[in-house]
Amino acid sequence: MLVISCLVLTIISSAFGLDNGLARTPPMGWLAWERFRCNTDCKNDPDNCISDQLFRTMADLVVEEGYAAAGYEYINIDDCWMEKDRSVTGDIIPDRSRFPYGLKDLSNYIHAKGLKFGIYGDYGNYTCAGYPGVLGFMENDAASFADWDVDYVKLDGCYADPVQMDKGYPEFGYHLNRTGRPMIYSCSWPVYQIYAGINPNFSSIIDNCNLWRNYNDIQDSWSSLETIIDYYGDNQDSIVPNAGPGHWNDPDMLIVGNFGLSYEQSKTQMALWAILAAPLLMSVDLRTIRPEYKAILQNKKIIAVDQDPLGIQGRRIYKHKGIEIWARPITPVYQSYYSYAIAFLNRRTDGTPSDVSVTLKELGLQYPDGYRVEDLYEDVDYGVLTSATKIKVKVNPSGVVILRCDIQPENVIARSQYSQYSPLNQVFKVRQNSFVKK
Ligand SMILES: *[C@@H]1O[C@H](CO)[C@@H](O)[C@H](O)[C@H]1NC(C)=O
Numbered sequence: 511m512l513v514i515s516c517l518v519l520t521i522i523s524s525a526f527g528l529d530n531g532l533a534r535t536p537p538m539g540w541l542a543w544e545r546f547r548c549n550t551d552c553k554n555d556p557d558n559c560i561s562d563q564l565f566r567t568m569a570d571l572v573v574e575e576g577y578a579a580a581g582y583e584y585i586n587i588d589d590c591w592m593e594k595d596r597s598v599t600g601d602i603i604p605d606r607s608r609f610p611y612g613l614k615d616l617s618n619y620i621h622a623k624g625l626k627f628g629i630y631g632d633y634g635n636y637t638c639a640g641y642p643g644v645l646g647f648m649e650n651d652a653a654s655f656a657d658w659d660v661d662y663v664k665l666d667g668c669y670a671d672p673v674q675m676d677k678g679y680p681e682f683g684y685h686l687n688r689t690g691r692p693m694i695y696s697c698s699w700p701v702y703q704i705y706a707g708i709n710p711n712f713s714s715i716i717d718n719c720n721l722w723r724n725y726n727d728i729q730d731s732w733s734s735l736e737t738i739i740d741y742y743g744d745n746q747d748s749i750v751p752n753a754g755p756g757h758w759n760d761p762d763m764l765i766v767g768n769f770g771l772s773y774e775q776s777k778t779q780m781a782l783w784a785i786l787a788a789p790l791l792m793s794v795d796l797r798t799i800r801p802e803y804k805a806i807l808q809n810k811k812i813i814a815v816d817q818d819p820l821g822i823q824g825r826r827i828y829k830h831k832g833i834e835i836w837a838r839p840i841t842p843v844y845q846s847y848y849s850y851a852i853a854f855l856n857r858r859t860d861g862t863p864s865d866v867s868v869t870l871k872e873l874g875l876q877y878p879d880g881y882r883v884e885d886l887y888e889d890v891d892y893g894v895l896t897s898a899t900k901i902k903v904k905v906n907p908s909g910v911v912i913l914r915c916d917i918q919p920e921n922v923i924a925r926s927q928y929s930q931y932s933p934l935n936q937v938f939k940v941r942q943n944s945f946v947k948k
């Protein structure tokens with residue numbers, strides 16, 4: 511018999527965020543970096559170099575292969591798109607041979623598909639790969655982005671002084687705002703400050719950025735993914751309260767469908783990113799992705815968790831003997847009761863699925879009339895369960911089981927009424943009892 515006490519605290523978040531009306535839910539799209547890096551060799555590798563053609567092809571596939579219908583919207587360029595030198599008038603210019611028609615033309619092409627266009631710059635003197643940074647040219651570069659009808663700007667932080675970022679990132683945001691064109695503003699401000707041993711001023715970051723990176727770049731491996739999962743779990747008390755509509759933590763790109771993750775591990779990244787209310791930016795070759803990975807990226811039920819209108823980031827509520835449980839409060843809500851997405855993660859390597867057995871009440875789900883429980887990967891509908899019912903899941907090594915538990919009152923407030931709902935943050939503490947059978 512397990513006796514578990516569960517403490518639920520509710521904290522009212524005072525975060526308001528950047529007032530540009532964008533990213534009310536985490537942005538979704540495709541981003542070149544992790545898969546295509548700084549490949550500029552169009553002579554020998556024309557199909558994989560950073561070029562006009564690559565982005566047009568990916569935009570085509572995002573629409574034709576159903577990603578756009580699933581919610582993926584932004585087609586984002588990362589580093590290595592510029593000429594090494596600015597024009598005589600101080601403007602950044604796209605590489606003449608790799609982007610022969612200019613970026614306005616590419617932007618028009620992407621917009622004509624019903625998609626949006628994202629670009630990359632760097633707050634410092636140079637981008638990470640050595641192309642021109644915005645320092646000294648902020649007004650020019652913001653104006654160029656607006657001229658090209660850019661919808662999303664990622665501003666990296668190489669070759670910059672992290673101390674100056676408190677001033678510099680808001681300054682570039684000011685120039686973006688002054689163009690009059692709404693553009694999502696993605697900042698690398700906190701991660702460079704954390705590297706430099708500075709405690710980031712998150713209230714200022716929330717007021718100036720729509721999303722920001724907290725931790726290392728993702729690499730194409732399970733070990734890289736594990737370090738990110740651990741970082742977000744270990745530091746959740748300071749990270750989670752900063753998320754909400756218009757302002758998100760960004761644990762970096764989805765690497766699902768590449769070389770480094772197994773099928774189970776790919777399911778884990780997608781599920782955990784939904785729990786984390788993370789931006790869903792695929793970085794994968796959509797020409798060659800295998801169908802089972804495409805299905806993970808297009809899992810509508812998991813995307814709905816990621817895009818939940820409350821925008822409350824989830825937490826790791828249990829970690830013991832290699833089993834973790836993560837929970838995210840979602841709609842529908844009724845009175846003080848939330849619905850939840852619950853992810854069971856198996857970090858064990860002992861080669862056989864682990865049984866995890868727990869009641870909803872032990873996870874902090876106490877709504878008296880019960881929850882409708884559904885598995886979001888497998889076609890399993892548990893029906894309506896009371897919080898005292900024990901649920902049992904089998905979790906594969908390095909894999910995940912993700913459930914959605916919707917409260918079942920007769921008069922749940924309709925989802926559309928949630929826009930006024932203030933972002934509350936649930937804090938759980940589940941005692942380190944063992945839910946694991948073996
Ligand atoms: C950027 O370049 C300017 C001019 O060369 C220099 O004074 C400044 O120290 C550089 N900043 C960084 C962070 O390297």
Ligand SMILES: *[C@@H]1O[C@H](CO)[C@@H](O)[C@H](O)[C@H]1NC(C)=O
Nearest residue numbers: 529530686687690691692693
């Ligand atoms: C610029 O900032 C103001 C004040 O925060 C805001 O109302 C406006 O929507 C912003 N405009 C753009 C284009 O981001």
Ligand SMILES: *[C@@H]1O[C@H](CO)[C@@H](O)[C@H](O)[C@H]1NC(C)=O
Nearest residue numbers: 676710711712713714715717
């Ligand atoms: C954080 O930035 C805000 C301005 O956005 C400022 O008022 C506040 O004093 C800063 N906090 C700290 C601890 O520096």
